[in-house]
Amino acid sequence: MTVQRRTLALAASLLLIAPAALSAQGIRGELRVRGDIVGFQRLQRDSIPESEVTGTGARRQLADGTVVACTTGDYCRWYGSGETEDIYPVYQDLRATAWTGVEGLSFHTQLRGRLGSDDAWPRTEQEVEAITAYIGYRKDDLWLRAGRMLRSGSLGYKNFDGGSVAWSGLGPLRLEAYGGWSLGVGLNAPRNGQLLTEADEWAPEKRAYIYGFDGALDFGANFFANVQYQREIRTDETGLYSERVGGSLRAIVGDAILDGGITYDLAFKEINLARLQMTSPLGGGFGLVLEARHYRPFFEYWTIWGAFSPVAYSEGRGMLTWSSPGLGLTLEAGGGYRDYDETDAGVEFVDIKEDGVRLYGGGHWVSGPWFVDGGYRSETGFGASRYGGDLTIGRQLGNDARIALFGSSTKSFGEFRVGEQLGTGGGIDASWNLGDFTVSGSAAMYRITFDNRSQNEDWTQPRAHLSVAWRFGSAPKPRPSMRGIGGY
Amino acid sequence: MKRAILIGAVVLAGGASAVLSMPQQDGFPHAKHQGLFPSCSACHAGIETGEPAEFVSIEPSACQACHDGQTAPRVDWNGRAEQPANNLKTVHPGHPSIPCSSCHQVPGRTGDMQVQAATFDACRACHAPDAEYHTAAESNCSQCHLPLTEATGLSASQIEAFPAPPGHASPEFISAHGALAAEDVTSCSVCHARENCTVCHVNAGNVPAIMALGPDPRVAAMTAGATWDPPLPRSHMVADWNLSHGSAMLDSPNSCATCHTQNLCATCHLDTVEQIAEDFATASSAPAPEPFVKIPGHAPNFAVAHGQAAVAATPKCAACHAESYCVDCHDGSGRPSFHPADFVQRHSAEAWGQTQTCSDCHSNEAFCRDCHTTQGFANSGQTGAAFHDAVPDWFVAHGKAARQGLDACASCHTQTSCLRCHSAVEGFRINPHGPGFDAEAEKAKGSCTICHGTVPGGG
Numbered sequence: 001m002t003v004q005r006r007t008l009a010l011a012a013s014l015l016l017i018a019p020a021a022l023s024a025q026g027i028r029g030e031l032r033v034r035g036d037i038v039g040f041q042r043l044q045r046d047s048i049p050e051s052e053v054t055g056t057g058a059r060r061q062l063a064d065g066t067v068v069a070c071t072t073g074d075y076c077r078w079y080g081s082g083e084t085e086d087i088y089p090v091y092q093d094l095r096a097t098a099w100t101g102v103e104g105l106s107f108h109t110q111l112r113g114r115l116g117s118d119d120a121w122p123r124t125e126q127e128v129e130a131i132t133a134y135i136g137y138r139k140d141d142l143w144l145r146a147g148r149m150l151r152s153g154s155l156g157y158k159n160f161d162g163g164s165v166a167w168s169g170l171g172p173l174r175l176e177a178y179g180g181w182s183l184g185v186g187l188n189a190p191r192n193g194q195l196l197t198e199a200d201e202w203a204p205e206k207r208a209y210i211y212g213f214d215g216a217l218d219f220g221a222n223f224f225a226n227v228q229y230q231r232e233i234r235t236d237e238t239g240l241y242s243e244r245v246g247g248s249l250r251a252i253v254g255d256a257i258l259d260g261g262i263t264y265d266l267a268f269k270e271i272n273l274a275r276l277q278m279t280s281p282l283g284g285g286f287g288l289v290l291e292a293r294h295y296r297p298f299f300e301y302w303t304i305w306g307a308f309s310p311v312a313y314s315e316g317r318g319m320l321t322w323s324s325p326g327l328g329l330t331l332e333a334g335g336g337y338r339d340y341d342e343t344d345a346g347v348e349f350v351d352i353k354e355d356g357v358r359l360y361g362g363g364h365w366v367s368g369p370w371f372v373d374g375g376y377r378s379e380t381g382f383g384a385s386r387y388g389g390d391l392t393i394g395r396q397l398g399n400d401a402r403i404a405l406f407g408s409s410t411k412s413f414g415e416f417r418v419g420e421q422l423g424t425g426g427g428i429d430a431s432w433n434l435g436d437f438t439v440s441g442s443a444a445m446y447r448i449t450f451d452n453r454s455q456n457e458d459w460t461q462p463r464a465h466l467s468v469a470w471r472f473g474s475a476p477k478p479r480p481s482m483r484g485i486g487g488y
Numbered sequence: 489m490k491r492a493i494l495i496g497a498v499v500l501a502g503g504a505s506a507v508l509s510m511p512q513q514d515g516f517p518h519a520k521h522q523g524l525f526p527s528c529s530a531c532h533a534g535i536e537t538g539e540p541a542e543f544v545s546i547e548p549s550a551c552q553a554c555h556d557g558q559t560a561p562r563v564d565w566n567g568r569a570e571q572p573a574n575n576l577k578t579v580h581p582g583h584p585s586i587p588c589s590s591c592h593q594v595p596g597r598t599g600d601m602q603v604q605a606a607t608f609d610a611c612r613a614c615h616a617p618d619a620e621y622h623t624a625a626e627s628n629c630s631q632c633h634l635p636l637t638e639a640t641g642l643s644a645s646q647i648e649a650f651p652a653p654p655g656h657a658s659p660e661f662i663s664a665h666g667a668l669a670a671e672d673v674t675s676c677s678v679c680h681a682r683e684n685c686t687v688c689h690v691n692a693g694n695v696p697a698i699m700a701l702g703p704d705p706r707v708a709a710m711t712a713g714a715t716w717d718p719p720l721p722r723s724h725m726v727a728d729w730n731l732s733h734g735s736a737m738l739d740s741p742n743s744c745a746t747c748h749t750q751n752l753c754a755t756c757h758l759d760t761v762e763q764i765a766e767d768f769a770t771a772s773s774a775p776a777p778e779p780f781v782k783i784p785g786h787a788p789n790f791a792v793a794h795g796q797a798a799v800a801a802t803p804k805c806a807a808c809h810a811e812s813y814c815v816d817c818h819d820g821s822g823r824p825s826f827h828p829a830d831f832v833q834r835h836s837a838e839a840w841g842q843t844q845t846c847s848d849c850h851s852n853e854a855f856c857r858d859c860h861t862t863q864g865f866a867n868s869g870q871t872g873a874a875f876h877d878a879v880p881d882w883f884v885a886h887g888k889a890a891r892q893g894l895d896a897c898a899s900c901h902t903q904t905s906c907l908r909c910h911s912a913v914e915g916f917r918i919n920p921h922g923p924g925f926d927a928e929a930e931k932a933k934g935s936c937t938i939c940h941g942t943v944p945g946g947g
């Protein structure tokens with residue numbers, strides 16, 4: 001069964017539930033349709049016969065300075081600009097919560113369609129997906145759920161088809177067990193569906209069962225700790241896709257919040273993430289955030305990546321903030337330094353950085369209906385680096401509308417490629433609530449230019465979107481946000 | 489309704505005002521002295537001066553001029569007795585000049601000295617000719633009654649004994665009284681002082697009508713320690729009030745500010761607290777919240793570091809956030825609000841630096857690689873180091889970069905690409921395992937067959 005057929009089957013099952021929702025005591029939700037225009041420039045591989053390039057060796061230069069990779073007796077190759085085109089992603093989102101009339105029994109769903117979307121955009125072949133669709137029942141200390149769920153825990157976000165039982169009847173102790181059929185990370189589709197099989201020759205051929213347990217001690221805001229275990233096993237039980245354990249801690253000590261977590265890969269016996277953050281006000285409007293972090297990526301066991309021995313980095317991060325409600329001003333500045341573990345790979349004569357630095361400074365100012373948001377970011381690392389800033393100036397128009405101008409300029413270099421890229425541009429973003437409808441849109445242009453890459457052509461990238469959302473039932477009316485303008 | 493409340497407030501003072509309606513049986517027998525006194529002000533100088541102490545200005549010695557036991561019998565009068573405390577206004581100064589008899593004439597009698605204390609009916613004859621006693625829609629409590637803060641002679645027990653106007657018992661009164669007070673706070677002031685309001689109104693200092701009442705030590709003593717357990721407003725009884733209250737707050741911030749301070753908002757709204765403070769500033773007297781950390785609040789970097797908090801407080805998160813709020817970012821194919829502008833063009837550095845864990849939301853294979861393939865970035869089967877042209881001898885050098893940033897590599901390269909060299913059964917058979925790799929780790933053996941054809945060591 002393909003991904004689409006499975007999703008359609010799930011959607012059909014939702015139709016069976018729909019009568020209950022329609023006759024429900026209450027229903028609220030939102031239907032949103034969004035269309036985008038995004039321009040992009042393809043990267044084109046090109047070549048000339050090796051005999052036509054002067055010099056020797058595998059790495060040579062053309063007359064215009066372009067670095068090419070040559071194979072003796074064959075060709076010299078490079079990547080330059082290809083054609084430029086615009087693509088048109090389209091989304092349809094339906095979110096709904098229905099109360100059935102039976103106390104504690106409710107139905108929740110979020111469906112996403114990509115009907116009519118441009119094929120060049122990722123995942124457009126998944127025309128309909130159910131992100132969530134589950135029935136929940138709460139009574140006293142018991143919470144039962146069944147259907148397609150997204151569950152957040154110490155091991156991150158996990159989606160699956162199945163059920164869960166949560167119980168909190170013993171003081172601060174909270175227990176939960178869950179299980180079912182797991183789905184691909186970020187896909188809302190089985191691992192053996194066409195999304196993965198078309199993307200990777202070695203994609204799993206079997207679905208997976210998932211089960212897990214979560215125990216927590218919850219003393220309210222002052223102290224929380226939990227431990228989670230989760231296992232995903234092929235349905236033919238011949239192998240695992242993941243087996244991990246994680247924990248979280250959140251505690252208040254004096255004025256400070258301590259917030260930490262750890263995840264551990266039971267197969268490779270490695271810590272994937274260990275972090276501890278302290279957040280504390282310093283008085284006078286100042287605040288401090290300090291964080292220590294150790295990170296090694298986790299790869300599911302159906303891939304070979306975990307066996308390639310990826311290394312971890314350890315990082316210290318800090319952020320200082322200052323806020324003045326009277327002035328409507330918030331300023332932030334921070335940074336971090338990370339250092340990678342020894343890789344035992346590579347060669348001495350090629351220098352690849354083993355550390356990285358990130359810096360950030362920014363602010364947010366509100367005065368009457370006006371708001372200004374800006375920041376500067378610098379990221380220097382072994383694989384890619386960039387530095388640049390962005391600025392948004394906007395105005396709230398009453399309670400239901402907002403308009404803003406935004407712009408950014410970023411210089412980036414990396415991917416172990418010669419040259420740099422500068423992207424500079426900006427646009428306008430607006431949102432307007434009209435009764436039960438919200439209309440929002442943006443339009444922007446970015447000029448992309450290249451330094452030291454003669455085979456890349458400067459170009460102008462258009463970006464625009466238009467979104468219409470209709471709220472039904474008692475869905476809350478959102479206030480046009482001052483944040484996130486120009487994202488994506 | 490509004491007028492009924494105003495009238496009700498006047499009725500509160502009825503105990504004192506009832507004096508108006510009673511002929512002064514114990515007072516001076518004016519009728520017996522008819523023809524003896526040419527003007528009222530000869531004995532009642534206060535009528536013209538407005539000085540209550542001189543309302544009866546004549547001295548006992550003046551009586552004795554006639555009541556000396558010979559001309560007329562002696563009388564036992566030693567001056568005006570202390571009057572019971574009331575909250576009546578002295579109306580004579582400033583009142584339009586009309587004959588005294590207009591208000592003081594005993595009904596049905598004629599003659600200069602056939603007078604009595606003015607009754608409310610006498611006032612009503614001009615001021616509210618069609619109204620019932622103390623219930624006229626046109627009545628204004630303050631027209632006859634002093635503000636409570638000026639009726640200093642009243643005791644606390646007298647104030648407590650003020651009858652509540654019927655209008656105050658209406659269920660709507662609690663939500664309507666603010667507008668009524670704003671329109672005519674002087675009527676309220678007859679029975680109420682500022683301390684009556686501060687029992688409930690946390691924002692009293694910013695409400696002009698409340699501040700206009702003025703403080704009163706008797707009321708302060710009466711209300712000291714008093715608390716109010718307000719009934720839940722009907723608007724709060726909808727299931728999603730935690731999510732939908734924003735519009736109501738914006739429509740009527742003063743209503744919210746009656747019971748809530750900015751600090752309550754700051755419990756959840758740290759990211760947007762500046763705006764909320766602004767919206768709420770004119771409505772709340774509470775100090776503005778510290779917009780940094782409010783427990784259990786959101787720290788400045790909460791948008792990217794909320795994982796543990798979300799785990800710790802999933803039920804609490806749900807008080808304000810619908811599940812779809814999380815999906816907006818975590819589903820990974822919509823338009824996230826926390827990525828900065830133009831992120832699609834400049835995300836490379838973040839991906840390599842693993843600022844956030846991209847794969848928490850995005851499928852490396854079906855999202856990242858799909859897009860990189862479309863754009864021509866992703867490896868499509870060719871060999872050669874044409875793409876990574878900044879590093880000489882990339883083939884022998886890439887191992888270090890790969891181990892440091894395998895996530896980023898896998899966003900372009902398929903497993904098949906790497907297997908050309910790193911397979912154990914074909915190609916260059918280069919071992920990709922680092923030092924300490926546990927080949928006997930049984931749990932992940934499913935992937936061994938991809939490179940080895942079989943699971944090393946069986947299994």
